[in-house]
Amino acid sequence: MTIAMDVVQLSRLQFGLTAMYHFLFVPLTLGLAVLLGIMESVYVMTGREVWRRMTKFWGVLFGINFAMGVATGITMEFQFGMNWAYYSQYVGDIFGAPLAIEGLMAFFLEATFIGLFFFGWDRLSKVGHLIVTWLVALGSNLSALWILIANGWMQHPVGARFNPDTMRMEVTDFMAVIFNPVAQAKFVHTVSAGYVTGAMFVLSISALYLLRGRHVDLAKRSLTVAASFGLAAALSVVVLGDESGYTAGENQKMKIAAIEAMWDTEPAPASFTLFGLPNQETHRTDYEIKVPWMLGLIATRSIDGEVPGINELVARAQARIRSGLIAYGGLERLQADRNDADARARLAAHAEDLGYAFLLKPIRPDILAATDADVEKAAWTAVPQVSPLFWSFRLMVALGFLFIGLFAVAFVLASRRRLQASPMFLWIAVGALPLPWIAAELGWFVAEVGRQPWVIEGVLPTYLAVSNLTAGNVLATLLGFIALYSILFAIDVTLMVKAIRVGPAAAGSDLTAEPDLAAVPAAAE
Structure with a gap:
């Protein structure tokens, strides 16, 4: 089991690193396109x-x-096929459809x-060219939509x-998959965060040009657009983040409790912990500074x-594990005899909790013989790492x-x-x-680590989803990805810095042209 868990951790690390690296480019693509x-x-x-000139320069x-x-x-x-083969086999009918649509429609x-x-x-x-530009923005958003529908289903499996x-x-209801409330909340929140990233990128580069006295006409106008668009996007991120908190409060209660380091259920409405030192070993949070009512209003409206709280949710997890054991027993009987109507009925009655029974396998393979102590231990594995989630969320909000x-x-x-002044x-x-980018990566970390130990919330534990590989194979590919992505990162930074240093000439304009000083005051024209 130690080797298997090594493979799980390495597979998670590999996918996490590649996903976080890829996510460096996604928000900027979304923001710059608009x-x-x-x-x-x-x-x-x-x-x-x-x-x-502005459009062509930022387009480069x-x-x-x-x-x-x-x-x-x-x-x-x-x-998905190489490192997460069982995951792909187990949920490919649902997860594969949004990915295929994203590839065939949005990406192309x-x-x-x-x-x-x-x-x-x-x-x-x-x-005609303007229509093309807006279609580029539409395609970028559609790509994000279908990816987040797939991810939203992992967070809240419906349909x-x-x-x-x-x-x-x-799949039983594809429309339920598409209109999953978690997916929709994640989409609008993630896209708004991308708009903030694009606006900040334009704002920062434009500010650098103004400080150096270069391309002043372009920089002033770009900064004005970025400030207006960025302010609207930043405000929407907060509003839509509240919607994400509400949907998580409805469908991912353990994630909310872990983010808040709330061990015991509080009388409604619950307080928001502004500061505290969570301790996962003692199941308490020390030196708490709380804002009354705030969490209850966000999570339940x-x-x-x-x-x-976490303790109550662990007790609920124990009940679901015991229910899942009934489903697991029915499944074993059904595999032995496909015509066993009683076994099929028992499985159907407790199918929603089958995934919880799988939490027992790392503790004891013969899960039908699990003791109360085994069930309690398995239930506590349903609690993600509290301290990293607690601080990541607060830094993201700040x-x-x-x-x-x-x-x-x-x-x-x-x-x-008064920009130059x-x-x-x-x-x-x-x-x-x-x-x-730091805020976006923190958001991704909170969303994905917050649902552990599940790869599909309540359905499939992460440890069961990996391929039958050796730890050495996964480690070798992980090191290969690190080397490759480091090279790509160096290339990307080099190209971006070169384009920024050259300025609008990178888009085919004349660097020797003097700025239109008469037009500078009319930055918003």
Whole structure:
């Protein structure tokens, strides 16, 4: 079992690292695509050449980022078959459909129109090219939609059932999969976070240009657009984050309890722990500073809704494990005799808890002989690591409010034409460049680690989902991915820095052209 668990941890580490690396490119793609559409829309409406230069310049950076995103995203899909073979076999009917739609519809739509975006400037009319640019943005969002539908189903499996005859999960209601409330909440929240990332990228690079006195006309207009768009996006992230908290409170109660380090159920409405030191060994949180009612309002949207604590949820998990054992016993009997009607009925009655019985296997393989102590021990494995979730969530939220303040100041300064008169703010804007990526990675960490030990919430434990590989095989590919992705990262940074240093000339404009100083005050034209 030690070797098996090594394979599980290495497989998780490999997929986690590749996913987090890929997610460096996804938010920027989402944000820049919409900003390109906004900038070109202004160009088409006003006819001002500076807006065309802006669109082409930021389009070059978008193209570099998109190419890297494609290169790093393809490998992740292969990992499902290589490292997570049982997962692919067990839930492939449900999980594979959104991935196929994403690949066939959204990805090809996006890739096709990106080609037209870059090569159609002198071949399409202004309006025709503008339509292409907005279709690029639409394709980017559709790609995110189908990926998050698949991920949302992993967080909240709906519209599917276990078929004992095929030993697989099968779709019963595809519309329920598509309109899964967790998936929809994750989509709008993730896309808004991507918009913040794109806006911060444009804001920071534009601030750098202003500090150096280069490409002032382009930088001022770009910063104004980024400030306006970023402020709206940052505010929406907070609002939509509340929606994500509500759906998690409805469907992933253990995740919420772990994020809040709430060991015991509090009288409604529950308090939000602003600060504390969680201790997973003693099952308590020391030095707590709480905000009354806040958690209850977010998680239940009421003043009388109860938010269960970890201890209560562990007790519920024990009950579900015992129910799952009945289903497991029925499944074993049914495998021996397909015509055993009683076994089929017992399995059907307790099928929703079958996954909980699997939590016992790492403790004792003969799970039908499990003792009360075994059941209790297995139930505690349903609790994710509390401290990392607790602090990751709070840092993510703090960054979210920081973005609102930063974009609000930028918006005010741009409105008053005082950007160049505020060098301190411009330096802060430059220094804030990596912060949206940190917030996005923290959000991914909270979402994925928060559902452990499940790869499919309540259905399939992570340890059961891996392929039959040796730890050495997984370690070798992990090291290979680290080396490859390090090279790709160096290439990406080199290309981006070079394009930024060259400036609008990278998009085919004339670097020697003097800025249109008369147009500088009209930054929002």
